[in-house]
Amino acid sequence: MYTIIEDCSPYYITFTFPGLEDLVDYIKSQTPTVVNPKAGPRYTQVSFDLPVADLILKKLPMYNQFNWMQHRVSVFSTPRGKASSIHKDGGNHRASFNIPLTVLDDKCKTAWYSDTQFGDKKTQGEPYSRIIHFNRHGYDSVPKLKEMVAKPNQMILFNTDIFHSWDNSKSTNTRSVLTMRVSNADQVYFDDIKKILFGE
Numbered sequence: 001m002y003t004i005i006e007d008c009s010p011y012y013i014t015f016t017f018p019g020l021e022d023l024v025d026y027i028k029s030q031t032p033t034v035v036n037p038k039a040g041p042r043y044t045q046v047s048f049d050l051p052v053a054d055l056i057l058k059k060l061p062m063y064n065q066f067n068w069m070q071h072r073v074s075v076f077s078t079p080r081g082k083a084s085s086i087h088k089d090g091g092n093h094r095a096s097f098n099i100p101l102t103v104l105d106d107k108c109k110t111a112w113y114s115d116t117q118f119g120d121k122k123t124q125g126e127p128y129s130r131i132i133h134f135n136r137h138g139y140d141s142v143p144k145l146k147e148m149v150a151k152p153n154q155m156i157l158f159n160t161d162i163f164h165s166w167d168n169s170k171s172t173n174t175r176s177v178l179t180m181r182v183s184n185a186d187q188v189y190f191d192d193i194k195k196i197l198f199g200e
Contacts, residue, residue, distance in 0.1 A: 001061055002197060005154055010190055011112045011146040011164075013157040013198075020099075021153050023059050027178055028101060030056070032075050042082045042136075047074040057180065060097075065196055067183040075101065077176045078108060083167040085134040086113055086142070087125065089160035092186040095193050098156040099178040107171035111144040113163040138169040150177060157197070159190040 005014040032046040048056065053073035057063055078084070089096070123130040133142075150156065168175060182188050 004198065008146055008148070009194060011159055011162065012110075012148055013194065014151070014154045015157070015197075016154055017061050019059070019061075020155060023056075024099060024101060024153065026059065027056060027099070034071075036074070042084060043079065044077045045074050046077075047071060056178075060180075062097075062197060066188075066193075069181045069183045072179075072181045074179050075176055076179055077174055078166055078168045079174050080172050081169055083136060083138045083169045084165045085125075085129070085131040086118075086139065086163050086165045087132060088123070088130040088163055090126070090129055093181055094159075094161045094186065094188060095182075095190040096156075096158040096160050097180040098150070098158050099180075100150040100152050100154065100156070100175070101178055102174065102176040103150055103152050104173040104175070105171055106149045107173075108166060108168040108175045109147055109149055110166045111139060111142075111147045111164060112159070113142065113165075114145055115163060117143060118163070132163055136169070138167040139165055150175070157190065157193055161189065 002015045002017050005016060007013050030048060030052050032048045034047040034049065036045040036047065047053070050070050053070045056073055057068050057070065118132045121132055123132050125131040145162075
């Protein structure tokens with residue numbers, strides 16, 4: 001059912017499945033309306049109303065394999081010239097299912113970082129996020145474990161429990177990605193989902 005494009009475990013896996021392009025077209029035809037006020041000026045997070053979110057989730061071939069957070073079917077838009085913090089997602093989120101919706105160049109880079117390079121520095125932003133470092137100009141000078149550029153017509157199993165960032169500071173385009181989470185995410189890790197999906 002799934003075709004793995006790139007397995008870069010434990011950071012991410014990109015894959016595809018029959019009907020993914022039609023699903024992307026359907027998602028783009030809908031309008032998310034529930035704005036997350038915590039998103040702030042560096043990006044936007046807007047979720048779909050529950051009936052639409054439920055329809056999107058039911059179009060996933062892995063729908064019956066997981067329990068889903070219906071209220072957390074969200075479009076993240078990363079504006080041109082902006083970068084996120086280096087962070088882990090909230091403590092009750094271990095992995096994310098991502099579908100790139102709008103990718104107009106290869107300049108928005110996602111990267112993962114080692115815990116050890118930040119020493120004993122404390123995280124901030126809990127419970128929504130676990131922020132360890134922020135530089136609005138991006139992270140070219142920060143050593144990385146892995147780097148990725150999201151591409152259209154792929155799905156991404158994304159490890160949110162390793163420090164990571166996105167850096168769109170050199171792009172003149174906004175990038176948007178649909179993100180979905182399982183409801184028992186504090187107990188389901190990247191490797192658990194990988195085994196369920198791909199048997200590895």
